[in-house]
Amino acid sequence: xxxxxxxxxxxxxxxxxxALLKNPIEFDELLLVDVIMPGVxxxxxxxxxxxxxxxxxxxxxxxxxxxxxxxxxxxxxxxxHAEKDFDLGWKINLDITKQLLEACRQRxxxxxxxxxxxxxxxxxxxxxxVNDTTALTPRSSYxxxxxxxxxxxxxxxxxxxxxxxxxxxxxxxxxxxxxxxxASSFVSSIIREPLHGEQTICPVDPGLGLWLSSPDTTIxxxxxxxxxxxxxxxxxxxxxxxxxxxxxxxxxxALEKVAGNSAVGLIQxxxxxxxxxxxxxxxxxxxxxxxxxxxxxxxxxxxxVIHQFIESDRSQV
Amino acid sequence: xxxxxxxxxxxxxxxxxxALLKNPIEFDELLLVDVIMPGVxxxxxxxxxxxxxxxxxxxxxxxxxxxxxxxxxxxxxxxxHAEKDFDLGWKINLDITKQLLEACRQRxxxxxxxxxxxxxxxxxxxxxxVNDTTALTPRSSYxxxxxxxxxxxxxxxxxxxxxxxxxxxxxxxxxxxxxxxxASSFVSSIIREPLHGEQTICPVDPGLGLWLSSPDTTIxxxxxxxxxxxxxxxxxxxxxxxxxxxxxxxxxxALEKVAGNSAVGLIQxxxxxxxxxxxxxxxxxxxxxxxxxxxxxxxxxxxxVIHQFIESDRSQV
Numbered sequence: 009x010x011x012x013x014x015x016x017x018x019x020x021x022x023x024x025x026x027a028l029l030k031n032p033i034e035f036d037e038l039l040l041v042d043v044i045m046p047g048v049x050x051x052x053x054x055x056x057x058x059x060x061x062x063x064x065x066x067x068x069x070x071x072x073x074x075x076x077x078x079x080x081x082x083x084x085x086x087x088x089h090a091e092k093d094f095d096l097g098w099k100i101n102l103d104i105t106k107q108l109l110e111a112c113r114q115r116x117x118x119x120x121x122x123x124x125x126x127x128x129x130x131x132x133x134x135x136x137x138v139n140d141t142t143a144l145t146p147r148s149s150y151x152x153x154x155x156x157x158x159x160x161x162x163x164x165x166x167x168x169x170x171x172x173x174x175x176x177x178x179x180x181x182x183x184x185x186x187x188x189x190x191a192s193s194f195v196s197s198i199i200r201e202p203l204h205g206e207q208t209i210c211p212v213d214p215g216l217g218l219w220l221s222s223p224d225t226t227i228x229x230x231x232x233x234x235x236x237x238x239x240x241x242x243x244x245x246x247x248x249x250x251x252x253x254x255x256x257x258x259x260x261x262a263l264e265k266v267a268g269n270s271a272v273g274l275i276q277x278x279x280x281x282x283x284x285x286x287x288x289x290x291x292x293x294x295x296x297x298x299x300x301x302x303x304x305x306x307x308x309x310x311x312x313v314i315h316q317f318i319e320s321d322r323s324q325v
Numbered sequence: 326x327x328x329x330x331x332x333x334x335x336x337x338x339x340x341x342x343x344a345l346l347k348n349p350i351e352f353d354e355l356l357l358v359d360v361i362m363p364g365v366x367x368x369x370x371x372x373x374x375x376x377x378x379x380x381x382x383x384x385x386x387x388x389x390x391x392x393x394x395x396x397x398x399x400x401x402x403x404x405x406h407a408e409k410d411f412d413l414g415w416k417i418n419l420d421i422t423k424q425l426l427e428a429c430r431q432r433x434x435x436x437x438x439x440x441x442x443x444x445x446x447x448x449x450x451x452x453x454x455v456n457d458t459t460a461l462t463p464r465s466s467y468x469x470x471x472x473x474x475x476x477x478x479x480x481x482x483x484x485x486x487x488x489x490x491x492x493x494x495x496x497x498x499x500x501x502x503x504x505x506x507x508a509s510s511f512v513s514s515i516i517r518e519p520l521h522g523e524q525t526i527c528p529v530d531p532g533l534g535l536w537l538s539s540p541d542t543t544i545x546x547x548x549x550x551x552x553x554x555x556x557x558x559x560x561x562x563x564x565x566x567x568x569x570x571x572x573x574x575x576x577x578x579a580l581e582k583v584a585g586n587s588a589v590g591l592i593q594x595x596x597x598x599x600x601x602x603x604x605x606x607x608x609x610x611x612x613x614x615x616x617x618x619x620x621x622x623x624x625x626x627x628x629x630v631i632h633q634f635i636e637s638d639r640s641q642v
Binding site: 094132135140141142143144145146147149152155156159160162163166167243244246 | 458461463480
């Protein structure tokens, strides 16, 4: 069986590839594709890396083979970026998703199709408890595009063109590396930069509630989603991945416990209205129950999430 | 000002045009477009009819002028048709909507854009009372495409590319003419055909609840939607038009009162699983309150709806 990861050069794509090489799922080839050439995450002859632009006509179809069994569709234009470059957001976040689904339908119906959606599909005036029955009224183009992608995957699944599973990701923290073009980039920066002894800016109010998942937990949930039997899933395939609800203040308290007062002192508060608009509209708490019942996992304490980052940071050096 | 009606050859398009000629809204030109040449609903020099395929590249842009102020986007592939011809459904119900919105954005941002959506955006396991906060999990491609169109119109509105208003139409009854390719076509047939002395088939259980709007009420609501000030509308522009909740049995009781026992005797019950699947998944009752507050109207008694049909049928002869 061939497994495909789109967005294979990204942080999640690379981390997912590494986890798959530990053989939770049997496969013969793991194809990483991205607009920039994906790095080889680990020496393994089953890995193939390709630099392709999935938005070029016909490209999606060239990737799907008769032995393709599983696609992780992670490629995306992130929230702030999609807000600034409206056309690019539509092209990558919606059109490519359609083209990939269509390629599956044409070349090999029934492929397990894992679509990375986001809590950004929620927005506007939300009830106290957001859950699977809450209407999606996103206030960002990224959220709109992801919500439309979810509908697509669900319809292609109903028609048996793919066996889709939509994962609504919480905000991922702590991401390694540099800030990215997600409006939620600060959710990692306010931990990562101080741990590296660097100054950083927090663009939101410390009282803001966030809904988080650590990188390790997120990757474990991706692999779990791919292993679930269709019979375990309902007809509607959009799943709110479990998260950890914390305020920015609670994150900083955890940072202080782990790294001391001086670390927190490196954070400057300076409100950014554009970021506040987007991230402030996301839910800070979502009902975890259905996903936990399906066997997905959540992080329990933000201190543990910080320790996870420190360990993984150390092993990179 | 120019007004455009897409789907201008259809029953609703023609009826809307006639209502607009009574000047509830001032305009200089009323352009009716459709894939078949729209009839001239009434002799009036302000009417222009064009036969165009909106799915042809570039066509949408040729329609929008600097004096275009209002578009009623009614063109659609109906539910059973979109279920049978998957590709055509996407092309007409989603792609054309995007192309029209894009043409507005490029040629004249801010056009009032009325999008005909449908109660078919609801489906799957629904709560007892469906309302604006209910998640959209449609179980038909038509419903999925309309739900995606709604998201599009909302995002283009948030960006000020159009001034969008999404109207989720109840099932319209009693439509004149012949059965169409909507899964709900029977909702008109079971009244219309017996009134014409013709036999017909009811493909669903008499206990099934339906959510209806008469043609006159629907057209009045379209015109009301076009007249609402943006300040009266919230940020989220999807509106559940008010409806009348009745069971098939209640409809037939009303028919009996109006036209006697012999009319009802012309109806044969024969379940059609495909139609049951689609229409049975739609809500039979939606919370009317927000729309009534905005000044939209609902029909109150199904007997009146039958009389409305008889009157309009008589005036056509």
